[in-house]
Amino acid sequence: MEDKDKPGARVLEHKRIVVGVTGGIAAYKTADLVRRLRADEADIKVIMTRSAQAFLGPLTLQALSGNPVYTELLSKGSDAGMQHIELARWCDLILVTPASANFMAKLAHGLADDLLTTVCLASTRPILVAPAMNREMWLAAATQENKQILEQRGVRFLGPAAGDQACGEVGPGRLIDTDDLFAEITAALAPGVLRGLEVLVTAGPTREYIDPVRYLSNRSSGKMGYAIAQAAAEAGASVTLVSGPVALAPPRGAEPVWVSSAEEMYREVMSRAHHCDVLVAAAAVADYHCGVPALRKLKRGGASLTLTLLPTPDIVKAVTALARRPFTVAFAAETENLVANAQNKLEDKAVDMIAANDVAANGVGFDHDRNEIEVLWRGGSIHLAKGSKQTLARRLIRIIAERYRAKKDTA
Numbered sequence: 192m193e194d195k196d197k198p199g200a201r202v203l204e205h206k207r208i209v210v211g212v213t214g215g216i217a218a219y220k221t222a223d224l225v226r227r228l229r230a231d232e233a234d235i236k237v238i239m240t241r242s243a244q245a246f247l248g249p250l251t252l253q254a255l256s257g258n259p260v261y262t263e264l265l266s267k268g269s270d271a272g273m274q275h276i277e278l279a280r281w282c283d284l285i286l287v288t289p290a291s292a293n294f295m296a297k298l299a300h301g302l303a304d305d306l307l308t309t310v311c312l313a314s315t316r317p318i319l320v321a322p323a324m325n326r327e328m329w330l331a332a333a334t335q336e337n338k339q340i341l342e343q344r345g346v347r348f349l350g351p352a353a354g355d356q357a358c359g360e361v362g363p364g365r366l367i368d369t370d371d372l373f374a375e376i377t378a379a380l381a382p383g384v385l386r387g388l389e390v391l392v393t394a395g396p397t398r399e400y401i402d403p404v405r406y407l408s409n410r411s412s413g414k415m416g417y418a419i420a421q422a423a424a425e426a427g428a429s430v431t432l433v434s435g436p437v438a439l440a441p442p443r444g445a446e447p448v449w450v451s452s453a454e455e456m457y458r459e460v461m462s463r464a465h466h467c468d469v470l471v472a473a474a475a476v477a478d479y480h481c482g483v484p485a486l487r488k489l490k491r492g493g494a495s496l497t498l499t500l501l502p503t504p505d506i507v508k509a510v511t512a513l514a515r516r517p518f519t520v521a522f523a524a525e526t527e528n529l530v531a532n533a534q535n536k537l538e539d540k541a542v543d544m545i546a547a548n549d550v551a552a553n554g555v556g557f558d559h560d561r562n563e564i565e566v567l568w569r570g571g572s573i574h575l576a577k578g579s580k581q582t583l584a585r586r587l588i589r590i591i592a593e594r595y596r597a598k599k600d601t602a
């Protein structure tokens with residue numbers, strides 16, 4: 192079989208990619224990448240920052256991409272005008288390689304003072320960023336915070352790798368290999384594993400009010416659910432995200448529905464569950480509420496205050512009891528006997544899959560950026576080793592897609 196006949200080999204054909212190049216030593220590696228993307232018949236338009244042009248001549252990338260290289264936001268020539276909007280709309284994907292610390296900082300804070308950052312801000316297409324810089328620059332608190340901000344908004348980071356650096360140091364900050372970059376771009380442009388499906392995701396905590404100013408809640412930040420909504424959208428699903436109160440921006444491509452209490456979350460989920468294909472219940476929903484909250488703020492009074500709590504509706508159980516039920520994935524936040532408790536929940540709630548995490552473990556789970564998950568279904572399980580919530584969410588979505596298809600095939 193020739194390479195071009197292999198499944199997936201034609202993924203890049205006529206795909207439109209904006210390749211952004213910023214000012215770093217690794218800029219020269221872009222030449223080989225652009226050559227390879229063109230060889231697979233992708234349409235490439237390159238944007239170079241002013242600094243990038245000090246490291247690599249635009250003529251090289253012009254020749255390799257077969258298109259003029261864009262360098263100016265405010266050009267006066269015949270190409271002047273709304274170039275930033277045209278490029279933002281033209282492409283299927285934006286790849287920035289190498290991405291400088293400066294570029295990450297500008298993108299994280301919405302600066303748009305050159306063509307590349309303006310196109311990124313004006314585009315709704317996926318943005319992949321391959322950083323390359325000195326290890327101290329990469330590990331600097333500002334760069335790490337900018338990375339977090341960008342990841343939470345759905346920007347995908349490819350690398351960096353660790354190893355010998357141009358500056359003579361050794362550590363994280365190297366641009367990932369061209370082979371790996373190429374594979375990531377192809378994967379990002381391949382038809383999504385959830386294409387055509389409606390996915391409902393719940394995320395965040397709920398608030399159960401005691402009086403007008405006080406509520407019972409929990410430590411859920413919503414980060415895992417938001418990462419799942421993002422990953423499902425990337426995989427081609429039409430995504431609705433029913434979210435409790437969190438301090439996160441809704442991910443690209445997901446339709447947010449805001450709720451506060453468990454009762455509200457129940458109503459919003461039940462009004463959609465019968466016509467969605469997959470439900471991922473990642474929200475940390477309160478098990479109890481206060482019945483009728485006090486109309487006025489409770490005053491300091493006697494020695495003790497007794498609250499009578501009533502159970503909230505069990506959203507997941509209600510969904511799995513529906514005659515036309517979606518493929519249902521529940522989360523189990525456990526502090527002990529992780530697998531045994533998750534197994535019980537799988538049966539008790541009659542779900543198709545459980546994603547269990549140990550919220551008592553250090554550095555993962557509630558409000559952390561990293562997680563470690565045990566995924567269980569009837570007849571199988573898989574351990575997702577510690578990683579960023581975005582990485583785990585993408586892996587989980589691939590498993591959900593496989594199990595969803597397996598269930599359909601046996602139905």
Ligand SMILES: Cc1cc2nc3c(=O)[nH]c(=O)nc-3n(C[C@H](O)[C@H](O)[C@H](O)COP(=O)(O)O)c2cc1C
Pocket residue numbers: 212213214215216217240241242243290291292293294323324325328
């Ligand atoms: C020789 C040299 C090499 C550099 N290499 C890098 C690098 O690898 N990564 C990086 O983030 N910045 C690097 N810089 C700093 C950037 O070029 C600088 O922050 C610049 O403002 C980036 O502009 P841009 O983000 O608009 O391309 C380097 C600077 C010099 C002088």
